[in-house]
Amino acid sequence: MLTRLTYAILALTFAAAPALGAMPAPKATLPPTPQGTEVAFVASIQKDLMARFPTAADAVKAGYFRYTNEDSTGAISYANLHWQSGSPQEPSQLWYDVNGNLLGADFSVLQSTSPAPPKLWGVDYRRWVSFREHVHYILVGPNGTEIYGATRAKKFAAAGGNVDDPQAATLVKMGKAKSVAEVKRVFLFPSLWDLIVWVKTNPNGAFAEKNPLVIPSANAEKDDM
Secondary structure (H helix, E strand, O other), X not given: OHHHHHHHHHHHHHHHOOOOOEEOOOOOOOOOOOOOOHHHHHHHHHHHHHHHOOEHHHHHHOOOEEOOOOOOOOOEEEEOOOOOOOOOOOOOEEEEOOXXXXXXXXXXXXXXXXXXXXXXXXXXXXXXXXXXXXEEEEEEOHHHOEEEEEEEHHHHHHOOOOOOOOOHHHHXXXXXXXXXXXXXXXXXXXXXXXXXXXXXXXXOOOOOOOOOXXXXXXXXXXXXX
């Protein structure tokens, strides 16, 4: 979810540098509840995604993998590295609560193919938010756990890394990992337009930031804003 992604990234961003992820997008003045043709779009993805990916295990079977901690909204993000959503049936990210229950989804369009916010599926273009490219990584933690992190593309390149083909050795050089063996995965999150939608019923609206029906755990990251 973009909000899940936003807070996951901003938690890193504001601690170190301005705007690792979020960039100014066309100012949204829309209510968080679906409007007009958006109603059918939201209803269709809620029915489809809840049927196909009700649990995090279903997402993993379909090629998604976890890459964030639980954020302040109670969501944990999973991505499949397919950043061009060709249809409402192809979310680039899915997000789940700590119990593995589906909460929502991100859809994305590469900015390299669409310099302006996309107009797709009856969704108002102002719903799409812009993200700059950055590099995510997953480290091997103690007792089979994972450690999630991200860094700006410019910092990665400055350390001699290839942003388009990031390698574990660069993370070691940057001091993000102690050894190549410690790096489980490293990947580029490209510049894109991102749309977040709650799949779980949200009294505040499917495009709202938070959902009052989702209670973050005690370990959820806090907003830094």
